[in-house]
Amino acid sequence: MGRRLRYQVAVSLDGFIAGPNGEYDWIVPDPAVDFAALYREFDTAVMGRKTYDLVAKQPDHGAMPSIDVMAFSRTMPAATYPGVRILNDDPREVVAELKKKSGRDIWLFGGGELFRYLLDAGLVDTVEVAVNPVLLGSGIPLLPPGNMTKLVLSDVKRLQASGMVALAYGVEGGVGPLPRIQYIKSQ
8 A cells, every 4th residue: 555645734714834034923822632643654755955044943853752853955965963864865755755655654844845746657646735813915835836636625623823724735645544633532
C-alpha cells in the first residue's frame, strides 16, 4: 500500500497558512489538541525552504521529536543537522521514494508552494486543515493557483474551547485509508 503523504496545516478562515511575513502567532491554541499523539502519526516531515527558514530559528534547527525532517531548497547548500537534512534534490523524486518505504505517514509540514508542487505531481494523499477562527486579510495562501483536485471529506472535529474546526480530506486517487482526526482529545 505504501505510506501516505499528508498535508496537515493550520489555516485562517480566509485561507492563509501564515501572515504576510510568515507569522503564525494568530493560530489559536486549544487544550484538546494532543501534539504528542499528532507527532506519533509520522516518522518523516518534508518542508520547503521558506517554512524551514521559520523553524530553523529554533535552537534545534527545526528538528521534531522522533521525526526525520527534510527541507528542500534550491538556494541553500545541502546540510545535515541532528534530526534535519537540507536537500537540493527534486522533492517529487525524494517523496516518491519515501512513499515506497515502510514506516509511518509523511507530514507535508507547511508550505503552500511545496504542497502545490507535490499535489500536481499526484503525490499528496490527504489534506487535513485546522481552520482557525481568524481572518488575516492577507498572507501566504493555503495553496497557490494550479490544477483542480477533487477531495473526499472523511472526518470533522469541532474544538469547543477555541472555535477551531479540524477537517480531514482524502485526495481522490490517493493511497491508503481516508484520514481520521486522532489527535483531538475528548472534550
